[in-house]
Amino acid sequence: MRLFSNAVVRTFAPSSSGSDAATVTAATDTSATTVPDAILVDGETIVAVGTRAELLDIAASESSTTAALASAGGLGATTVIPSLEIEEVDCDGKVILPGLVDAHMHSVHYADSLTDLDLSTVRSLAEAVEAIRERAGQMPFGAWVVGSGWDLNKWDEPRFPDRELLDQAVPDHPVAMWSVDLHTLWTNAHGLEIAGIDDVTADPFGGEFVRDDEGELTGLVREDATDLVARYIPEPSREEQVERLDRTQKLFLSQGLTGIHDFDGIASTLGWSDLREADRQYIRVSQYLRGPEVPWAIETGWHTGDGDDWLSRGGLKLFSDGALGSHTCHMSSPFPEPSAHDSAVPEGAAHEGAARAGTPLEGATHVGAAHEGTTHEGTGDSRGTPAEEGNTEQESYTYPGNVPEGVLSSEPVDANYGIAQMSEDDLFENARLATEAGISVAIHAIGDQANHHVLNVFERLHQTTKEAEERFERPLRHRVEHAQFIQPGDVDRFAELDVIASMQPHHCISDLHLLHLIDESAQLAAYAWPDLLAVGAQVAFGSDGPVESANPFAAVYAAMTRADISGDASTSFQPRRRLSAAEAIRQHTQGPAYAAGLEDRRGYLAPGMDADFIVVDTDPCAAEGLNDSARVRNEAEGEPGGAEGEPGGAEGGVGGVEGGVGGVGSNAAVLDHDGLLGYESEEALFAHAQAIRDTTVALTVVGGQVKYRA
Secondary structure, X not given: OEEEEOOEEOOOOOHHHOOHXXXXXXXXXXXXXXXXXXXXXXXXXXXXXXXXXXHHHHHHXXXXXXXXXXHOOOOOHHHHHHHOOOEEEEOOOOEEEEOEEEXXXXXXXXHHHHHOEEOOOOOOHHHHHHHHHHHHHOOOOXXXXXXEEEOHHHXXXXXXXXXXXXXXXXXXXXXXXXXXXXXXXXXXXXXXXXXXXXXXXXXXXXXXXXXXXOOOEEEEEEEHHHXXXXXXXXXXXXXXXXXXXXXXXXXXXXXXXXXXXEOOHHHHHHHHHHHHHOOOOOOEEEEEEEHHHHHHHHHHOOOOOOEOOOEEEEEEEEEOOOOOOOOOOOOOOOOEOHHHHOOOOOOOHHHOOOOOEOOXXXXXXXXXXXXXXXXXXXXXXXOOOXXXXXXXXXXXXXXXXXXXXXXXXXXXXXXXXXXXXXXXXXHHHHHHHHHHOOOOEEEEEOOHHHHHHHHHHHHHOHHHHHHHHHHHOOOOOOEEEEOOEEOHHHHHHXXXXXXXXXXXXXXXXXXXXXXXXXXXXXXXXXXXXXXXXXXXXXXXXXXXXOOOOXXXXXXXXXXXXXXXXXXXXXXXXXXXXXXXXXXXXXXXXXXXXXXXXXXXOOOOOOOOXXXXXXXXXXXXXXXXXXXXXXXXHXXXXXXXXXXXXXXXXXXXXXXXXXXXXXXXXXXXXXXXXXXXXXXXXXXXXXXXXXXXXXXXXXXXXXXXXXXXXX
16 A cells, blocks of 8 residues: 555545545544545555545555554554555645546657757747757758647737748758647648649648749648648657657657547557556556548457556547637638738638548538638647737737727628538548547537537437447546637536537637637627536547647646736636636546546545546645635635535535626626736736746656656
């Protein structure tokens, strides 16, 4: 057995779970109100949560040595404790939380991003080119120079890169530099030559080779056209990919993640399987398929929920629309015309649209005239391309409130509503085939119209899902990935249809500079985590890494503040939709557990649950500047069983606001609060949020074993 002691234990156990404190009480006849400071683990399972003294008594009562002494009329348990075979881990007064799980991750791409050249910190085109030149100088002659992370919006003089400077600086190496969103590839003449692409090469359906006014290639390659270059980039060997994944899982563990839902399909399946076979997998992984892999999955009998405790099978990823920054998420209101944003979109960018292959169908419905684009399956899939994120000198608008009427097109034929990558019927048919085969479905939907169509699909799929669940004797929990903009009438439908909203809080604060693209008059629920929770919908938080950092504490900060990661309170977007730290933690623990059908095993700390937890230096449930009622609510959230009618229970408030933070209909009024979540001031809220953002993880325990130690 292992005893983790000298800690403040926040169990996050729902009131209906059977409180761990009650279990301890039954065993030791001790008050259930005692704040737990220890966890007792046997193998991979939690035995009990309580005080150190209580748990030592429980351990002693189960000891064969103690039992023998007791039967012989010998000494009591306390006397024989020194002889018990218990490994005690001193947590140094820190806080124990349930292990956090990222519900939307691309592990292979994250692993590659840690190895390839990182351009995320460069501040100019010249600096980027110099970094590429230096990396090329360290490589064998003619080897590909691969990297990612460039973002022209962060450059001192925002401008689109081209191949001219690369050709001068790195003539003898092919170059492939992915943009921060992984939707655009910047290459040089050598790279284009190897790929067999020249000025007369036609753009593929769903992609574009960007050309200048004279029709010459600029070196920028977008969307599906990137595949025609990327396929010539040598992939790491299987052995090297395993080593990359190993380094990546160690980073995740250091950030407090004990599990991920991985959307990199078969590419990640092979790597994680190799780690598992080598007994080197330290983090739990639920794997999700990509569309083209479904025929193979059906043929080989892949079923959601199969696998083991460390490598389990998830569902199928489909795409409904594109992304916000590329003007391709499917909206019910048109995007502003490009003329309103000066020259933010280069000539030729209107060809970025297209379909993502389905299984077995494929197709797309183009619903907008300009800037049509798509997402890149298997990569970070919810950001917009820098090509459309605009020049920093452009006129800026804020959402909601002041988008000038003239910005929106008055000609319906010219208006851009984004794209539907699949028609509703095609989405349904693909989802039906997967569901009938025992595979749950996760559909990417960012725009409000895309979310509306996806909810229609799941409504039509209801009976098929019910029958499949009975046939395969397991839950098939369908999901919407991202769900960033939702029509008011659709918020309740997430709960009514039992559709999980898989959301990424960091997207909200990364998109602050893009929200002028949304029509305020539509009154959409934007990044509306509390709205969904208030109506009883299931929400699971993740990162969409490597598009965003995998650090879950940055996501908690984003949910609490809805403001720039720097801590600038003036940037906060719709503060009435903030979420308390305790509730944000819950969506990183119980949310992913429910999505994976493992809510009876993971997501909180109680007897019989998997021993997955972390030890951290910051308490998300307690802080200076919380008023008494909010402090009680927050601390109840982390205590065993919570309190009925409070955030810690199965019913009641959300986000630390009296009565819950609502969404639409009868709950709408409670969104009109001050956004302080019970803190005495904005300064107090941000002080706590920033402390959580900067949390240090001391220990990460997965399956009862310490997998990371600072």
